[in-house]
Amino acid sequence: xxxxxxxxxxxxxxxxxxxxxxxxxxxxxxxxxxxxxxxxxxxxxxxxxxxxxxxxxxxxxxxxxxxxxxxxxxxxxxxxxxxxxxxxxxxxxxxxxxxxxxxxxxxxxxxxxxxxxxxxxxxxxxxxxxxxxxxxxxxxxxxxxxxxxxxxxxxxxxxxxxxxxxxxxxxxxxxxxxxxxxxxxxxxxxxxxxxxxxxxxxxxxxxxxxxxxxxxxxxxxxxxxxxxxxxxxxxxxxxxxxxxxxxxxxxxxxxxxxxxxxxxxxxxxxxxxxxxxxxxxxxxxxxxxxxxxxxxxxxxxxxxxxxxxxxxxxxxxxxxxxxxxxxxxxxxxxxxxxxxxxxxxxxxxxxxxxxxxxxxxxxxxxxxxxxxxxxxxxxxxxxxxxxxxxxxxxxxxxxxxxxxxxxxxxxxxxxxxxxxx
Numbered sequence: 001x002x003x004x005x006x007x008x009x010x011x012x013x014x015x016x017x018x019x020x021x022x023x024x025x026x027x028x029x030x031x032x033x034x035x036x037x038x039x040x041x042x043x044x045x046x047x048x049x050x051x052x053x054x055x056x057x058x059x060x061x062x063x064x065x066x067x068x069x070x071x072x073x074x075x076x077x078x079x080x081x082x083x084x085x086x087x088x089x090x091x092x093x094x095x096x097x098x099x100x101x102x103x104x105x106x107x108x109x110x111x112x113x114x115x116x117x118x119x120x121x122x123x124x125x126x127x128x129x130x131x132x133x134x135x136x137x138x139x140x141x142x143x144x145x146x147x148x149x150x151x152x153x154x155x156x157x158x159x160x161x162x163x164x165x166x167x168x169x170x171x172x173x174x175x176x177x178x179x180x181x182x183x184x185x186x187x188x189x190x191x192x193x194x195x196x197x198x199x200x201x202x203x204x205x206x207x208x209x210x211x212x213x214x215x216x217x218x219x220x221x222x223x224x225x226x227x228x229x230x231x232x233x234x235x236x237x238x239x240x241x242x243x244x245x246x247x248x249x250x251x252x253x254x255x256x257x258x259x260x261x262x263x264x265x266x267x268x269x270x271x272x273x274x275x276x277x278x279x280x281x282x283x284x285x286x287x288x289x290x291x292x293x294x295x296x297x298x299x300x301x302x303x304x305x306x307x308x309x310x311x312x313x314x315x316x317x318x319x320x321x322x323x324x325x326x327x328x329x330x331x332x333x334x335x336x337x338x339x340x341x342x343x344x345x346x347x348x349x350x351x352x353x354x355x356x357x358x359x360x361x362x363x364x365x366x367x368x369x370x371x372x373x374x375x376x377x378x379x380x381x382x383x384x385x386x387x388x389x390x391x392x393x394x395x396x397x398x399x400x401x402x403x404x405x406x407x408x409x410x411x412x413x414x415x416x417x418x419x420x421x
Contacts (some may be wrong), residue, residue, distance in 0.1 A: 034119060040083055048143070187219060
C-alpha cells in the first residue's frame with residue numbers, strides 16, 4: 001500500500017515504516033520559538049534539568065510578536081530570550097528582522113522532506129516548500145530542545161485537488177477561505193491537507209505559503225505542496241543549497257478524504273467575525289463600511305502581496321476615513337520593496353508602514369483598533385479580540401479586496417471592473 005507525503009516523512013524520521021494513526025517518536029530537523037511563548041519553553045527546559053541544547057544549530061529564537069517592544073515587561077522577556085540564545089549559541093532573529101515563519105524559510109531552515117516543529121501554530125506555512133511543519137506547545141518544544149525528538153501521531157491526509165487557474169482579482173487567500181467555508185474550522189482536525197493538481201502547480205511559492213499558512217485554521221496539522229521547479233527556484237533565489245530529498249505521495253496512497261476545487265469558478269471571499277470559517281462571497285456584503293485596513297502578517301506580507309496592492313493603489317489615495325497599515329513579513333522583503341519603489345508608492349497612497357513582525361496581527365502593538373471598528377485584514381485569524389480590542393470586528397480578505405476597498409472606503413468586490421473614482 002502506498003504512502004502519503006506525511007507518512008513518508010514520518011517514516012523517514014523514526015527509521016521505520018509507519019502509517020496514519022500510529023504513535024511514534026520522531027527526530028526533528030529544526031525547531032523554533034519566539035518571544036510570545038519562548039520564555040515558557042526556556043523555563044520548562046531548565047525544569048527538566050536542561051543545560052545545553054541538544055543541537056544549537058537546529059534551534060532558532062525569534063523576537064517578532066512584540067515589536068517594537070511596547071513596554072517594560074516585554075523588554076524583560078526580550079532580554080531573557082537574547083541571553084538564552086547567546087548562552088546556547090543557537091540561531092537568533094532580532095527585533096525588526098521580521099515574522100519568524102518568513103525568516104525560517106529565508107534562512108534555509110525549512111527544506112523539502114524535513115520535519116519541523118515550532119512554538120507557533122502557523123509553522124505549517126513551510127509546507128509550501130514540501131516539508132512537514134507544525135506547531136506545538138512549549139512543553140514539546142522544551143523536550144525537543146533537550147533531546148531533538150518528540151512524540152506524535154502520524155496524521156491522516158486530505159487530498160485537495162486544485163483544478164484550473166484563478167480569474168483576475170481572485171487569489172490564493174480566496175482559495176483557503178473558500179476551503180474553510182466548505183469544510184469548517186474543524187474539518188481537517190489533526191490531518192494533513194495535501195494540495196495537488198494543475199491548479200496547485202500553477203500557484204507561486206508565495207501563494208502556496210498563504211494556503212499552507214492557514215491549514216491550521218481548518219484544524220490541520222500541516223498543509224503540504226509537492227516539490228517542483230518553483231520550489232527549486234525559491235531556494236536558488238535565496239542562495240540556499242537543497243541537501244535534502246523532496247517527497248511525493250505514491251499513486252496508490254490512501255487518503256481519508258478527497259476534495260476537488262475548480263479555481264475558475266472561485267470568486268472573492270471574506271471571513272466575517274468572529275470565526276475563520278464564517279465565510280461568504282464578498283459581493284454578498286459589498287458596501288459594508290469599515291475603519292481600518294491591515295496588509296501583512298505571515299499570511300500575506302510577502303513581496304508579491306505588497307506589489308499587488310501597490311499596483312492597485314498607485315497614483316491614488318486611500319479613502320480619507322480609512323487607516324491603512326502595512327507590515328512586511330521580513331526586513332528582506334522590506335528592502336526589496338524599497339528598492340522597487342513599492343514602499344514609496346504605498347506611502348504616497350496613504351499607507352502607514354510598520355516594523356516587520358506580528359505586532360499588529362496579534363494586537364500587541366502597531367494599530368490597535370477602536371471600539372466598534374470594522375477591520376479588513378489579510379491576516380489569518382478574526383477571533384474576538386485578536387487585534388487587541390474585543391469590541392472590534394475583523395474581516396479576513398485577500399490583498400486585492402483590501403486594496404480596492406481601501407480606495408472606496410467601503411467593502412468593494414474586486415470583480416467589479418469600473419472603480420468609481
